[in-house]
Amino acid sequence: MNFNLQSMNPSSSFVATRDQALSVFNHPFSQSHSFLVSNLKNGSFLSPIITHTSFTTPKRFQPTIGCLGERNTPAKTLRQILESPGAHQGPACFDGLSAKLVERAGFQYCFTSGFSISAARLGLPDTGFISYGEMVDQGQQITQAVSIPVIGDGDNGYGNAMNVKRTVKGYIRAGFAGIILEDQVSPKACGHTQGRKVVSREEAVMRIKAAVDARKESGSDIVIVARTDSRQALSLEESLWRSRAFADAGADVLFIDALSSKEEMKAFCEVSQLVPKMANMLEGGGKTPILAPLELEEIGYKLVAYPLSLIGVSIRAMQDSLTALNGGRIPPPGSMPSFEEIKEILGFNNYYEEEKRYATSKYQLYADREGSNAYSIQRVRDDSEQRGQSPQDPVVEVITPDVYTKYGADGSRDPFSGIWSRTLRIKITGRDGFEKLDVRVPAGFLEGITNIVPALGGVNLKALLDDAAEEVGGKVLLDFNDTMGDRIQVFLE
Known part of the structure; x- marks a missing residue:
């Protein structure tokens, strides 16, 4: 429809799409709905447009909305x-x-x-x-x-x-x-x-x-x-x-x-x-x-x-995954979304944002958020801690499971015996160039690595370690980009 400003007033029966409203107000799409409303002048003819316009509808097709805010069926x-x-x-x-x-x-x-x-x-x-x-x-x-x-x-x-x-x-x-x-x-x-x-x-x-x-x-x-x-x-x-x-x-x-x-x-x-x-x-x-x-x-x-x-x-993806699992392998990186992608698709992040509105304390809110995996969880810090750390600082953590009892160096018949003393460094760099994760994991903890970085599922790290048994520290075992565009690197130290 034609967006005729001269014919508009708050009582007229007109409809406006999101893009039309934003183009008239001369603010980019990145501006929030509340920002637009708060900056309207009293009596502005744009008020009914901005107030009753959806800013969350997918951009490809915009259902029109009447001046009373009645959304189309x-x-x-x-x-x-x-x-x-x-x-x-x-x-x-x-x-x-x-x-x-x-x-x-x-x-x-x-x-x-x-x-x-x-x-x-x-x-x-x-x-x-x-x-x-x-x-x-x-x-x-x-x-x-x-x-x-x-x-x-x-x-x-x-x-x-x-x-x-x-x-x-x-x-x-x-x-x-x-x-x-x-x-x-x-x-x-x-x-x-x-x-x-x-x-x-x-x-x-x-x-x-x-x-x-x-x-x-x-x-x-x-x-x-x-x-x-x-x-x-x-x-x-x-x-x-x-x-x-x-x-x-x-x-x-x-x-x-x-x-x-x-x-x-x-x-x-x-x-x-x-x-x-x-x-x-x-x-x-x-x-x-x-x-x-x-x-x-x-x-x-x-x-x-x-x-x-x-x-x-x-059907084909499930068949391929089951074939891999039946052969003792996990689907390789790139064949499935990361856990972060799955959570985003299913709406976990939106849920967490909305959940904040009803939390009685931040400790209650995040009590069950910790401990999922090191890649997907951002730790809750006091405001002072947040101010003391720049956004560029990566998360650095050393995981030290009880590898001695499970992967002892005493001649155990466990397939990982003898390599527990080696350390793997896992580094994840986001598409924006900032480090998301920098973690060191004892090699004996191989079974738990996919809990830290799901994108490593399907990678035979044991075979890579065996091939690099005589290598000195600093060797790059893996270097690839996952489906989110993050760069994942695994080093042998």
Whole structure:
């Protein structure tokens, strides 16, 4: 929208995005919301803009907010996406964590995949095993984990038109911005697998009409995505006919699954041209050709789903990790996030910040924070101690476990016997050049090193020590950057 300053006053009905508000106030994004509010002059026409603008919404897509601070519903935000230019990509998630990762990656919205949820929740194929109740429960966990709109996989509505109405209302209560409804019979089958059958034209259309009625009865604006599987079950002509009928019945988005060629995709986008189209880019070898987002936009698609990327790479990563563990190895550095990254993704740091508001004393607040590991824990010091140490000072600690009893130098048969007298120095330098850690560990304490630096998991330090047994002190055993960009060095002393 155009941001016309001359027409604005505190009583006008206008909306402003975060970036618009900040550009007018002429302060960079790094300034806090409280700073902006505190620097407004009395009666400033910017007051309702700054006061009711979100400064935490991901920057890639900004839902608009009214002058009274009323935030858009997920469905309204999804409709704004549908009205905006371009083909919009949406990966398919299957739980709260995968949805969080989609949001952190900057995507405007995401899907839930019945295929992936059935796999992750039940460990079963997407052949009708998962129930309506399980999908609603999983969906509610997903929608509560993120602020972006989520389009739910409603399968075939789990029954007749009356079941479809119940499904739509349940998905609305679960917080979904949209719902995909298909015309398969029960039990259903995955769209790109064998055995698909569809209901009659009349029943298929009635499902969409029932969904539209359920939306009206709920006072909701949930987006209804009408899917037909008749392309593979019957014919292209039948799938095009059903798409037109779904549009006439009130569907907001049309979706033909498993189209077989680019020409078929173009023919689909010619149907009911005022109704947005959805493409399903089944990764790994489906029936539909995989096209780039720009090419899909040129054909006429508005939404693009990627149903298998997250569940697929998760399966492979878990297989690789289990193979390594089964062989006596820990996944190597770079193959998994550090413990710090995991905590950041899951919101530990935000939790700790908010927790401070309710702590009765700083000792209570940090009582359980100490002792986790030397890499991830910043020690609590008195204010005077903090003033006496510059930010550049690294944490230096010498860990001295009782290595004599566990790794004695008395001819013990323990595999680490005889090397306990050697010392390893572990140094971590942040991307900003400041040292985060400088710690010396007796070599006999090898088993505990990954508790200090998780990024060393999977490194065979014992083999490195054996190779360097005759080396003098100061030899560099390891020198690499972890996934956070920190430089990790291990020296033999």
